[in-house]
Amino acid sequence: DSGVTQTPKHLITATGQRVTLRCSPRSGDLSVYWYQQSLDQGLQFLIHYYNGEERAKGNILERFSAQQFPDLHSELNLSSLELGDSALYFCASRGAGGLQFFGPGTRLTVL
Amino acid sequence: SQQGEEDPQALSIQEGENATMNCSYKTSINNLQWYRQNSGRGLVHLILIRSNEREKHSGRLRVTLDTSKKSSSLLITASRAADTASYFCATDAANSGYALNFGKGTSLLVTP
Numbered sequence: 001d002s003g004v005t006q007t008p009k010h011l012i013t014a015t016g017q018r019v020t021l022r023c024s025p026r027s028g029d030l031s032v033y034w035y036q037q038s039l040d041q042g043l044q045f046l047i048h049y050y051n052g053e054e055r056a057k058g059n060i061l062e063r064f065s066a067q068q069f070p071d072l073h074s075e076l077n078l079s080s081l082e083l084g085d086s087a088l089y090f091c092a093s094r095g096a097g098g099l100q101f102f103g104p105g106t107r108l109t110v111l
Numbered sequence: 112s113q114q115g116e117e118d119p120q121a122l123s124i125q126e127g128e129n130a131t132m133n134c135s136y137k138t139s140i141n142n143l144q145w146y147r148q149n150s151g152r153g154l155v156h157l158i159l160i161r162s163n164e165r166e167k168h169s170g171r172l173r174v175t176l177d178t179s180k181k182s183s184s185l186l187i188t189a190s191r192a193a194d195t196a197s198y199f200c201a202t203d204a205a206n207s208g209y210a211l212n213f214g215k216g217t218s219l220l221v222t223p
Contacts, residue, residue, distance in 0.1 A: 002153070002155075002156075033210055033211070035211070035213075042213060042214075042215050042216070043199065043201075043211075043213035043216075044213075045207075045210040045211060045212065048208045048209075048210050050208070055208040056207050056208030056210050058207075058210060088151070090153070090154065092154075092211075094209060097159070098141070098142050098159060098161075098203070098209065099144070099156055099159055100144070100156070100203075100209075100211055101156065102146075102153050102154040102155075102156075103153065104152070104153040105152070105153055107151075
């Protein structure tokens with residue numbers, strides 16, 4: 001158990017819909033990173049928040065957005081979903097030594 | 112875009128043999144990390160090596176880093192069936208907020 005929690009574990013939805021994925025970092029970690037893993041693209045960095053502020057953006061689509069709340073949990077919002085958005089979505093928090101600890105992931109299926 | 116490229120893409124060995132996976136990357140790094148993923152599940156951190164380190168050991172794992180060649184290798188000694196998984200290298204850099212840049216992974220199969 002990494003200490004990073006993600007909900008839900010699985011999500012099945014239809015094209016055009018909007019979903020919200022939730023992540024809580026390890027106790028004491030201020031950072032949250034979101035990653036997407038798909039068969040086509042592999043593991044890709046989406047976005048990074050530190051103590052409520054956006055710090056870096058990766059290959060995140062405009063239809064996707066995220067935020068980090070004062071209690072440090074983060075939400076990744078995916079809208080106007082397409083079939084190609086089906087993937088595993090991970091969040092991770094970074095500890096003092098530079099290690100990133102990953103949550104169990106949310107498997108999104110868009111039908 | 113992906114930074115690292117693992118080699119080989121797939122590796123099949125027998126229990127007790129050693130498994131070596133290689134990773135190459137393109138830009139300057141802060142750290143290089145190796146992760147393991149069992150089929151469709153979460154990523155488990157294995158080992159981190161800093162850019163000023165050349166070798167690191169953890170149990171049956173040995174990681175080397177050659178920054179002049181922009182490459183790293185992961186050696187798993189005396190492999191077990193339970194080592195069957197995908198292995199990814201990932202680099203980070205300060206100028207990207209230490210976001211991890213993953214390779215495509217090596218799929219390791221260890222047969223009894």
